Amino acid sequence: MVPPRVLLGVAGGIAAYKSAELLRLLTETGHSVRVLPTAAALEFVGVATFEALSGEAVHTGVFADVPSVPHVALGKGADLVVVAPATADLLARAAHGRADDLLTATLLTARCPVLFAPAMHTEMWEHPATRDNVALLRSRGVVVMEPASGRLTGTDTGRGRLPDPAEIAELGRLLLERSDALPGDLTGRRVVVSAGGTREALDPVRFLGNRSSGRQGFALARVAAQRGAAVTLVAAHTADLGDPSAVDVVRVGSAAELREAMLGPAQGADAVVMAAAVADFRPAALAPRKIKKGAAEPDPLRLTTNPDILVELVAARRPGQVIVGFAAETGDETGDALHHGREKLARKGCDLLVVNIVGDGKAFEVPDNAGWLLCAGGGETELATGSKALLASYVWDAVAARLKPPSA
Numbered sequence: 336m337v338p339p340r341v342l343l344g345v346a347g348g349i350a351a352y353k354s355a356e357l358l359r360l361l362t363e364t365g366h367s368v369r370v371l372p373t374a375a376a377l378e379f380v381g382v383a384t385f386e387a388l389s390g391e392a393v394h395t396g397v398f399a400d401v402p403s404v405p406h407v408a409l410g411k412g413a414d415l416v417v418v419a420p421a422t423a424d425l426l427a428r429a430a431h432g433r434a435d436d437l438l439t440a441t442l443l444t445a446r447c448p449v450l451f452a453p454a455m456h457t458e459m460w461e462h463p464a465t466r467d468n469v470a471l472l473r474s475r476g477v478v479v480m481e482p483a484s485g486r487l488t489g490t491d492t493g494r495g496r497l498p499d500p501a502e503i504a505e506l507g508r509l510l511l512e513r514s515d516a517l518p519g520d521l522t523g524r525r526v527v528v529s530a531g532g533t534r535e536a537l538d539p540v541r542f543l544g545n546r547s548s549g550r551q552g553f554a555l556a557r558v559a560a561q562r563g564a565a566v567t568l569v570a571a572h573t574a575d576l577g578d579p580s581a582v583d584v585v586r587v588g589s590a591a592e593l594r595e596a597m598l599g600p601a602q603g604a605d606a607v608v609m610a611a612a613v614a615d616f617r618p619a620a621l622a623p624r625k626i627k628k629g630a631a632e633p634d635p636l637r638l639t640t641n642p643d644i645l646v647e648l649v650a651a652r653r654p655g656q657v658i659v660g661f662a663a664e665t666g667d668e669t670g671d672a673l674h675h676g677r678e679k680l681a682r683k684g685c686d687l688l689v690v691n692i693v694g695d696g697k698a699f700e701v702p703d704n705a706g707w708l709l710c711a712g713g714g715e716t717e718l719a720t721g722s723k724a725l726l727a728s729y730v731w732d733a734v735a736a737r738l739k740p741p742s743a
């Protein structure tokens with residue numbers, strides 16, 4: 336298979352140093368990458384770094400290698416353009432169709448998906464000029480990511496930090512899978528997503544847990560935020576995942592904590608997605624001290640049932656709210672995974688249910704996912720294997736289709 340051809344534009348901000356990590360991630364995941372820095376970007380990172388990591392020549396202007404007409408050839412041959420970091424100046428030049436270097440000229444000839452990952456000081460991101468430029472770019476169908484919040488250059492902190500390179504790479508892969516995966520259709524919506532696996536303590540040392548990595552829930556939160564939603568992510572135990580940009584993350588441990596953290600924000604939400612693997616049972620009693628080996632009492636595995644948070648959310652659903660459940664299923668003698676999924680959708684009463692087939696290394700702790708999307712009242716869509724962000728984009732399509740217009 337021909338590797339996807341990615342053009343990585345790098346503008347001149349301090350976050351340019353992180354573009355080297357993004358470049359590495361893209362090449363290691365099988366993309367062929369050509370780096371197009373601006374002249375200012377080369378004040379931060381040298382040509383040698385980009386050439387060594389990409390294996391391709393690096394130029395900033397249109398007058399190098401003139402016979403190949405690079406700004407046209409590169410743009411036409413690209414499957415994806417990612418600009419990271421995209422500075423205020425780069426966004427302004429792109430919005431106004433300037434073509435004063437190889438990167439901006441290439442942006443005019445590329446017809447593939449374009450992803451801008453902004454990085455700048457909060458004041459610059461919030462300035463009306465930048466807001467207008469971002470709106471103009473988005474209105475043309477290019478994706479301008481919401482930046483992260485956190486430490487900026489100097490002593491500043493706030494909105495405007497470059498999203499994690501892994502997140503930029505994930506969204507880039509998503510746009511290669513599906514160029515229309517990130518519309519702004521959730522702008523003005525509030526959504527709450529749960530993710531990860533709960534841990535139910537047995538004693539101060541041990542817990543009952545599960546294999547959820549949280550990747551699917553994080554992908555749901557990330558994709559919703561980039562589609563414009565205000566997102567609360569209630570994260571139980573997860574693999575070492577970076578916080579999604581522009582998402583309010585609440586960390587919890589047990590099912591009881593997850594329940595507490597979900598019920599409040601869910602009240603004001605347009606949509607709630609329960610992607611967390613919540614323990615169905617917890618130890619009947621929490622031993623105050625470590626249970627010693629060989630002790631006859633207490634029986635450490637006496638269990639009691641946890642409340643079903645999804646069922647509670649459905650019972651408390653406000654008018655128009657869309658609720659999505661997940662079901663990790665295996666087939667058994669009574670039916671296949673899909674059969675169990677249909678039964679679960681009816682039993683839980685949610686609007687949508689994603690059925691994942693688990694076992695044999697599927698779904699848990701891996702980057703890809705597949706399954707079915709079942710809708711209350713009928714409708715079943717098979718979700719072919721793809722990234723967890725791709726699956727998330729299909730879930731949000733279905734949610735967006737069910738949400739009433741904000742004014743209604």
Ligand code: C5P
Nearest residue numbers: 609611613615641642643644645660661
């Ligand atoms: O019944 P089962 O655990 O298979 O259902 C899975 C769905 O129910 C998921 O959406 C999960 O987040 C949710 N769930 C819950 N509370 C529980 C158990 C599962 O909300 N105690």
